[in-house]
Amino acid sequence: MxxxxxxxxxxxxxxxxxxxxxxxxxxxxxxxxxxxxxxxxxxxxxxxxxxxxxxxxxxxxxxxxxxxxxxxxxxxxxxxxxxxxxxxxxxxxxxxxxxxxxxxxxxxxxxxxxxxxxxxxxxxxxxxxxxxxxxxxxxxxxxxxxxxxxxxxxxxxxxxxxxxxxxxxxxxxxxxxxxxxxxxxxxxxxxxxxxxxxxxxxxxxxxxxxxxxxxxxxxxxxxxxxxxxxxxxxxxxxxxxxxxxxxxxHPPNRFAAEFLGRANVLPAQQLVPTTDGYARVRCGDFSIVGRNHHGLPAASACYVCVRPHDLHFRPRTEASNRVTGVVQSVQWLGELHSVVLDVGGEALRLTRAPLESPPEPGTAMSVHFDAADVTLVPEVEGHG
Ligand SMILES: Nc1ncnc2c1ncn2[C@@H]1O[C@H](COP(=O)(O)OP(=O)(O)O)[C@@H](O)[C@H]1O
Ligand SMILES: [Mg+2]
Missing domain, CATH: 3.40.50.300 (P-loop containing nucleotide triphosphate hydrolases)
Structure with missing residues (x-):
């Protein structure tokens, strides 16, 4: 042709x-x-x-x-x-x-x-x-x-x-x-x-x-x-x-968050708007604060969207979010390490510059992420 x-x-x-x-x-x-x-x-x-x-x-x-x-x-x-x-x-x-x-x-x-x-x-x-x-x-x-x-x-x-x-x-x-x-x-x-x-x-x-x-x-x-x-x-x-x-x-929905840049997406409930465009949500055993960029209403269900490179082993601010999980896998990709945690049955992926002593699979560990690096997103409208 x-x-x-x-x-x-x-x-x-x-x-x-x-x-x-x-x-x-x-x-x-x-x-x-x-x-x-x-x-x-x-x-x-x-x-x-x-x-x-x-x-x-x-x-x-x-x-x-x-x-x-x-x-x-x-x-x-x-x-x-x-x-x-x-x-x-x-x-x-x-x-x-x-x-x-x-x-x-x-x-x-x-x-x-x-x-x-x-x-x-x-x-x-x-x-x-x-x-x-x-x-x-x-x-x-x-x-x-x-x-x-x-x-x-x-x-x-x-x-x-x-x-x-x-x-x-x-x-x-x-x-x-x-x-x-x-x-x-x-x-x-x-x-x-x-x-x-x-x-x-x-x-x-x-x-x-x-x-x-x-x-x-x-x-x-x-x-x-x-x-x-x-x-x-x-x-x-x-x-x-x-x-x-x-x-x-700020992906507008879960599908966009996952398709563009493969963000971590965790289901959350009981959204409570806080000050200045943020909101607190319940995510399994954890309470997480993130940007309510899309103005989701109080009490709604949504997803916590956070990029793998925005997860840290130590808190960077006092107001940092923290979740605890079990290391599932550790992969060295040359330019970076990719660590997957199991957090209450959900996979959470973190990427870091190559680590000298990467965590061992099976160990429990906490990860931290700033509220400013979290976007709360809905499901795609009209889907699911
Ligand atoms: N000429 C055609 N006749 C019937 N169905 C078609 C035709 N072309 C595409 N489709 C269907 O339309 C849908 C979208 O196809 P397409 O536009 O090629 O998708 P993409 O480029 O995103 O992979 C697919 O389900 C495909 O099977
Ligand atoms: Mg095509």
Whole structure:
């Protein structure tokens, strides 16, 4: 399948209140209550999400949660059963894929095997009738952007996976798309290449700051590294979204806390609001104070969310929370130790810089964490 679309540009995008460096040619993406159904089954359930011009938004979620479907709806391969999709100032919901001026890269490269790198990159330009001189300029430009200038004459089979994916990105960029859609572009690569490709993608976006990117992945590290904003999908619904760091610090619900950054999540009851946005809850045998960031009501049940690196062996403040458990496992991961405690039947994971004398499995121990590092979160609305 060709994964570059070769379309006419739309009318000049209107992007008010955008910095000048970003304004030229930049278009955002808007999902407005977009639903997709297959054979009567709702796959995408009233998705509303905005990707601002020049922004990288990552859509993350487990396999089958509807991420690819959302992306294909933007590309025009899937027709929504309800709602609108807007690119820049244009409602593109009823436009065919070729009229949307989109670049798309999918997981498995999908380069044309019988074409040299330069012809793969030129493909979209030729299909739209770009003149030969312009193609001769544009192709090396795009290969330069992805660090593949030296490989123009190679065939895809003569390239590594990472190099093929770079070419796929160059090909997607050749037509100067308003938006770039990436569907798990790194998931076929091994871990080390993936990390360097992440750096490359960040660098690419710095050199093309007006490019709007919607990045689909099931890998939270990729999302945290690259994206300005993150949307979290579950069962076809957007269950959390927000600016990357804010979403990590104060996940709005249990699902988001666990999916993004694998926080410790402990069930709690009997919430009692205290002063200044904090609340005290009952968590098994322990009383814990945390940020009531989401304004949960008195007496409600919720979850205590605390990150593994925010747990300490000693209290750091007088008002520190303390829980006691039994060491279940100790793992040395090179850069850090990971210690799992059993606290009243719940697993609590702590990470530390490598320990000289790590605790022994089976021993009882206390861990401490600041109230400011605890976020009290509800279950996902409408689930469980
Ligand atoms: N063409 C299709 N026909 C029927 N069901 C589909 C089709 N494409 C996807 N699905 C279903 O829609 C759900 C979401 O799929 P998808 O968007 O690919 O999820 P993700 O990309 O998050 O893994 C899955 O349950 C999948 O089986
Ligand atoms: Mg997918």
């Amino acid at each position: 060709a994964n570059t679309f070769t379309m006419e540009r739309g009318p000049a995008p209107q992007a008010p209140a955008v910095p000048a460096a970003v304004a030229h040619g930049a278009s955002g993406i808007g999902f407005e209550n977009v639903s997709v159904t297959y054979g009567g089954q709702t796959i995408l359930d009233s998705l509303t999400l905005t990707v601002k011009p020049g922004e990288i938004v990552a859509l993350i979620g487990p396999s089958g949660s509807g991420k690819t479907t959302a992306l294909r709806a933007v590309a025009g391969f899937v027709q929504p059963s309800a709602g609108r999709i807007v690119i820049g100032a244009r409602d593109v919901t009823r436009l065919p894929p070729y009229a949307r001026n989109i670049g798309m890269v999918v997981q498995n490269y999908a380069l044309f095997p019988h074409m040299r790198v330069e012809d793969n990159v030129a493909f979209g330009l030729r299909a739209r009738g770009t003149d030969a001189d312009a193609i001769r300029t544009r192709v090396p430009e795009c290969l330069g952007l992805v660090g593949m200038s030296k490989y123009a004459k190679r065939y895809p089979r003569e390239l590594s996976g990472g190099q093929q994916q770079r070419v796929a990105i160059a090909r997607a960029l050749a037509i100067q798309p308003q938006v770039l859609l990436l569907d798990e572009p790194l998931s076929a690569l091994d871990a080390q290449i993936r990390r360097s490709m992440l750096d490359e993608l960040a660098k690419l976006h710095r050199s093309l700051p007006s490019l709007t990117v919607l990045y689909v992945t099931h890998d939270q590290t990729e999302a945290l590294t690259l994206a300005n904003h993150i949307g979290i999908m579950r069962d076809g619904k957007l269950v959390a979204h927000g600016e990357t760091q804010g979403l990590y610090r």
